[in-house]
Amino acid sequence: MFIMQPQLAEANARALLDLNLEPVEFVGLVEDSGQLQRFDEAYRRALRVATLEPVAAELWALYEQGKRDRARGLQEIDRNIELLLEGLRARSLATARLLEAGEYAVPQLLDALLQPRRPELRGLVTPILAQMGRAAVVPLSEAMLALDPASQEQVIRVLGVLPHRESIPYLYEVAQTTASDQVRRAARDAITQIDGAFDPALPVGSLYRQLGERYWSDRNTRSIVSFPGERHQLLWNYFPGIGLEPTAIYSELYHQAMTMRQAERAMRFDGGDREALSLWLTANFSREMVQPTGYDNPAYSVDRREAMYYAVASGSDPVQRGLARALRERETAIAREFIAAIRQTAGGEALQGIQGNQGVLARALSYADRRVQYDAALAIAQAMPREPFAGAERVVPVLAGLIRDAGVRYAVVIATSPERQQFLRSVLERDGYTVLAPAARLSGAADAISTVPGIDLFVLDVGRGETDQTILEIQRSNRLATSAILALLSGAEVPAAQTRYADDHLVRITSTGATDAQVSASARQLFERAIGTPMTDAEARSYAEQALVALRSIAIGRGVLRVEDAAVPLVAALQETSGETRMRVAEVLSFIGTRRAQSALMDAALAAGGAERIALFNATAESARRFGNLIEPRQVQRLKEIAMTGGRAEATAAAALMGSLNLPNEELVPLIV
Template sequence: MGNLRNMLPAALVLFITIAPSMAELESDWNDFLHYTAIGKFELAKGYADTILGSDPDPVALLALTEENPRAYSLLLNIYNNNDQLKDTAGELIDLIEKGRYMRRIDPEIIRQEIARLSTTIRGRMKAEGRLKNAGEYAVPFLLDELGKNVDQDPFAFIAGAMAKMDNDACRPLQTALQMSDPAVKAEVVRALGKIGYEQSLPYLKYVYETEELGDIRELAGRSIESISASAMKVPAAELFYGLAERYFYHNESLRPSSDYDIANIWFWNEDQGRIVREEVSKEYFMELMAMRCCEWALKADPETGKAISLWLNSFFRVEKTGLELPKYFGDNHPDASTYARTCGPEYLHQALSRSLKDNDAYTALGLIEALVTNAGEASLLYRIGTEQPLVTALSFDDIKVRYSSAIAIGNAKPGKNFEGSSLIIENLSQALLGEPVEGLDADAANEYAYRAMAVLTGLAVSENELIDISKAQQPLERILSREDDVLRVQAANVLAYLEAGSAQQAIAAAALDENLALEVRVELFSALSDSAKMNGCSLDDKTIDTIYQMSGSNEIEPALRSAAAAAFGSLNLPSSKVKDLLLDQAVS
């Protein structure tokens, strides 16, 4: 048998090898359908499991369903209505759809169909239908063959087939407009006009505005008018921006095919002289296309600043999916926050306004954090019409957005009053407590507490008149009893600036707490000293006496005694109080 096998043509050997498995697949498939139809679901499942376990050729399985369309309908009915076979039927359907995809994108099949365009009228009609079904996957091969057949008979047939494609072919054709071959480019322009899809308008208008060859420019104008004559009056940059917004808001007509789990982004490869595709997740395909349209808007007119803000919104939404960035971004691609920090406040506020209206907390937070790092008061309170986006964010539903907005404005130490300014201290006061709530875990809450404290410290030191830090007195006093020594000392330092006597009393009570570490108590006495210097003495006699006794005690650590003495001195007490300290240590 081995010798006989060696004598057979390769194709026949392949047939002998494959034919039994094909026959077995067909037999198992028919048995599965038979037992499903008569309600013997256990037996049906056994044959289905055999099919799935044999690693069948998806294209072969697809062919079996096409030979018997009623069988496929039965399979769909089982999937939708039979719980016992639902999962198994689902796996079979997935395989069949995989076969449909594999056949649709098979380069060899596509090339064969392109070759058939130059045969009989009937052959050409069938080929055109199959190429149309292949959609965007057929476009690179159609363009390749056009380039090879310029001034030859097949050129017209290929161009004719390309013009009969549907909307699915528009994206690769639009990308192909970057080519330099005038003959092929003209046919692409003509095809987009005949397909007549509005998403092609920006690309055609860009050709109309930039093309040096008059014939192609004129052809682009005719294609635009055949789709929408009014577009001739709109600059390409505006058309690209409009298309970007439609992608951003997931316009139904722009969605990729629902038949597959992936979508394609098309690029012009100058080295290869052809279009190439990269598969990306459908979860962020629309946002990626919005970004690309914004980039084209800026190419068409660098002054289209609103495209910058929409690009930022789109990139943040890409990151929001949590998926790995597409390969074409390259290694070490900066994140959205990096780009946001390099943009001017005008674009950040435009993007923030959109994210707030869209109730997009993730993007809003990213934009606000960028504003924290690179904007002053005038920039932070930027107006878009009558709206101040960052001020609006102070009352946003998401707690992180509210906190970050308050921190951003507070850091800038605003000097002018504005509607909603009272919300700054309200949010800072809440953030100070570091309490985890819905949407804010313990670590994030603690981080916000530190940031809010830093802002309040800056406001206190600068004696900011707009933000009344006295409204944060209660949370500051609560922090004095917390276990976080760093925050405890910082809270005391801010309380020292408050005129209210209760603030000074709270600092003193904490400084006298013997359960606290020595170094912490020293810092608290220092804060008490500052409070007394700025606001005078507000302590009762009992507290004053306790501090006085510490100041003269030899049983207390020298550093603590010295700190208590400094605080006592800062109280600026009457001489009758101070003389006791001196006389108590006198030696007669």
């Protein structure tokens, strides 16, 4: 059966939405009309009509939200708990509604479980809590810690039949801290039921840290949340005299909050647990990045300091551990924050980052993202290491590359159709990417990729069969492993692919039918999630300036880093830069004692004019005073001509350079006679 008048059906649906009813009100409207079955059938038929599908989905979402909101209401939960004492039919209906309310019903179910004056309820709510599964574990565990021994024993018995390990640290805490033998035995029995055995030697702090690790590792898949796909999740606290209290938090911040909560508990049991501190710092950086501007985070009050404050105060080891984790998990933005913390505590902190913890800071030089390489190279240069270390040869070339490539974003389009190649390339170029020559396969782009420092974004439009294989090839490449990947698939293939890559923050799936604006938005959102906001021109200039300062310090110092390793990129930068940046490049080149470097300075001076020529003559003179005459005869001849015919300041600078070159007397005679 099909809808015969789709335009009228759409108008009616819009009229319902325009009433702006609350979700619960809309549910009442549908159910009170006696047309619930008809509403359900109309929704299913509308899904088969392209023009009706969006509005039908809106109405159905409103209805489903209304049912959830109604089931979660305090009065509705109380009413359903009372219905448990009625006949079998009422009890069955009430049980279904309480299970639909899920985690929201736990506080009142807990009250009923612990109500001494109504023991008949205890046997009725216990199986409901058991059926709730994971949804009941966290609130009951939080409550258990603050209850009296008799009540703790009741809750422990319920947790023992819930086969979810989130309760294990809480049960171990009770087992190791309670003064009640009965509670201790109950906790041990519950642990044995859940985990197979009780180990009295297990430290409670490490168990809480492990639970924090589990929440952290679930941040992308979100498999241990109670309300997948919803705007909010619940945090739980138990207050004596008040009871179990839920607090709503944005879903995108839930895992960070739970990770930090468990890490804090771990540190309360073991103040020296550096892994727990490192985990807390990592989650806090993530929280700060994800949290919307202006959001009042219930798990992180506004009077707490910014994440960087705690990182720089934590000392070298936890920060290095955090950096190692970020590199391992390909969390580029977090890695950069940890390197920034190392730089703020420069010197010993950075040196330990190079050599300690298996040289995590040096390993960052080989990370696939260029901004992490840049940050690591600057941190190492700032520390001025005096002892050799693995990867030292990469520092100076990375710094030199900063001068030319800091703000450049490279992208590659892999698409089977030339038309799609050009379409996607034009979208990316409008967004400011430098797009390499498109190819039909990754192997076809290999040569182009080898010519640039790294790839920030891949856009794939190669069909399902090739998409998974291409993503795998990219992520197995040491140079490309942290590149963001936007894959376009047909609409029917998108949901399954989104599920496959749900836990990979470097991959985003969108439809091949996306418009240029939608492709652009998807690429922007992916880039910001995977790497961070694009570098501004001001940031690129700042990076270049920092690199030049670092290279100058390396040249002046007597450390293990060699400024000579920057000769080739600096010569190229001398030709491509201008103004103050060019003068700084020239200054650094004056510390490199090679014929190529000094000749490049001289060529630049001869090609320039005015004040710039004089400044470049002076830089060449500095090089000559340090390393002697390394310029070519043709350059000497041109220099003599300028010294004889140039303006006063220019001729004087040329003459001074001739003196620094220590030319033979016969070369100087024309200036005098």
